[in-house]
Amino acid sequence: MTTVAQAQPNIALIKYWGKRDHSQNLPAVSSLSVTLQSLWTRMSVEFRDNDGPDTLLVNDAQAPAMLARVSHCLDLVAGPVRPRADVISHSNFPIGAGLASSASAFAALVIAAEGECGGSRNLLDLARIAGASSGSAARSLYGGFVVLTARQDEIDVQTVCESSEWPLEVVVAITEEGPKPVGSGEAMIRGEKTSPFYSSWIERQDDDLTAARDAVLARDFAKLGAIAEHNCLKMHSVMWSSRPPIVYWNSATLSSMETIRALQADGLPVFFTIDAGPQVKAVCLPEAADAVTVALRQTRGVLNTMRSSLGPGARKMEVV
Numbered sequence: 150m151t152t153v154a155q156a157q158p159n160i161a162l163i164k165y166w167g168k169r170d171h172s173q174n175l176p177a178v179s180s181l182s183v184t185l186q187s188l189w190t191r192m193s194v195e196f197r198d199n200d201g202p203d204t205l206l207v208n209d210a211q212a213p214a215m216l217a218r219v220s221h222c223l224d225l226v227a228g229p230v231r232p233r234a235d236v237i238s239h240s241n242f243p244i245g246a247g248l249a250s251s252a253s254a255f256a257a258l259v260i261a262a263e264g265e266c267g268g269s270r271n272l273l274d275l276a277r278i279a280g281a282s283s284g285s286a287a288r289s290l291y292g293g294f295v296v297l298t299a300r301q302d303e304i305d306v307q308t309v310c311e312s313s314e315w316p317l318e319v320v321v322a323i324t325e326e327g328p329k330p331v332g333s334g335e336a337m338i339r340g341e342k343t344s345p346f347y348s349s350w351i352e353r354q355d356d357d358l359t360a361a362r363d364a365v366l367a368r369d370f371a372k373l374g375a376i377a378e379h380n381c382l383k384m385h386s387v388m389w390s391s392r393p394p395i396v397y398w399n400s401a402t403l404s405s406m407e408t409i410r411a412l413q414a415d416g417l418p419v420f421f422t423i424d425a426g427p428q429v430k431a432v433c434l435p436e437a438a439d440a441v442t443v444a445l446r447q448t449r450g451v452l453n454t455m456r457s458s459l460g461p462g463a464r465k466m467e468v469v
């Protein structure tokens with residue numbers, strides 16, 4: 150039997166950056182994200198009878214660097230004494246490039262593995278397992294606007310507003326397609342150890358989260374944009390002030406931010422956010438999405454744009 154699941158990446162508007170506990174991969178801060186609709190990762194998991202190692206194909210290629218994390222995640226779902234698995238992953242967007250591909254991958258993986266071993270855990274338990282593999286993956290189990298609350302020894306995750314209740318659009322400006330130079334896990338550790346801004350980043354996070362959640366509940370786009378941009382730039386300030394510094398941006402990242410600033414000056418409802426990579430995500434009200442897409446496509450250095458509305462959480466798919 151093979152079990153297939155699909156998950157979409159999520160884009161954090163209030164960022165997760167920093168870990169409270171490294172061995173359990175517990176985030177040091179709470180976060181708020183939106184789950185996308187049209188970017189996806191599909192994972193198939195098949196437990197087999199014979200021995201040998203787990204196997205992993207990512208977009209038709211072996212992925213040895215990812216295999217250990219996938220095997221560990223399968224252990225968390227099915228227990229360490231489990232049959233070996235053949236895992237196949239396909240994504241319809243660039244992976245490892247700051248587009249939250251590990252979020253959609255591990256969210257889809259836990260759903261597929263749980264189905265494959267006949268488990269009946271609830272969504273929160275599966276989100277906690279996904280989060281142990283990749284912190285942001287816990288959010289992709291849920292749809293719409295998602296809050297992840299970081300507690301002392303566990304996380305809570307919930308949808309605070311369905312995508313249908315506030316149907317924002319996200320336009321992603323792809324400025325580079327290669328993998329990022331430093332993975333986010335390693336970069337977070339460097340920030341915690343060396344950035345002079347790290348402690349104030351952690352201290353102010355709950356205030357930012359409260360402001361953003363209130364803005365979502367009030368459907369206050371201007372307020373959400375202001376706090377999301379502020380929180381994003383603070384996270385990048387921690388990265389930039391790490392030693393050695395981590396700068397994920399390129400010149401097209403900055404040009405895209407300028408484009409969005411110009412659109413804002415013209416009165417368009419749009420704001421930017423940027424994760425651990427050079428891509429710029431423009432979040433906007435639906436009526437602005439065409440103009441935002443055209444403007445970003447015309448921005449120097451932008452290779453491509455991808456557009457998505459907000460969508461549902463990870464789910465099992467019918468195998469035909």
Ligand code: DP6
Pocket residue numbers: 160161163164165166174180249251282283284285286333334335424425
């Ligand atoms: C910048 O979830 O990739 O996208 O837990 O080490 O796998 P690990 O980190 P990961 O970090 C995501 C960082 C971010 C911000 C966010 O998504 O909240």
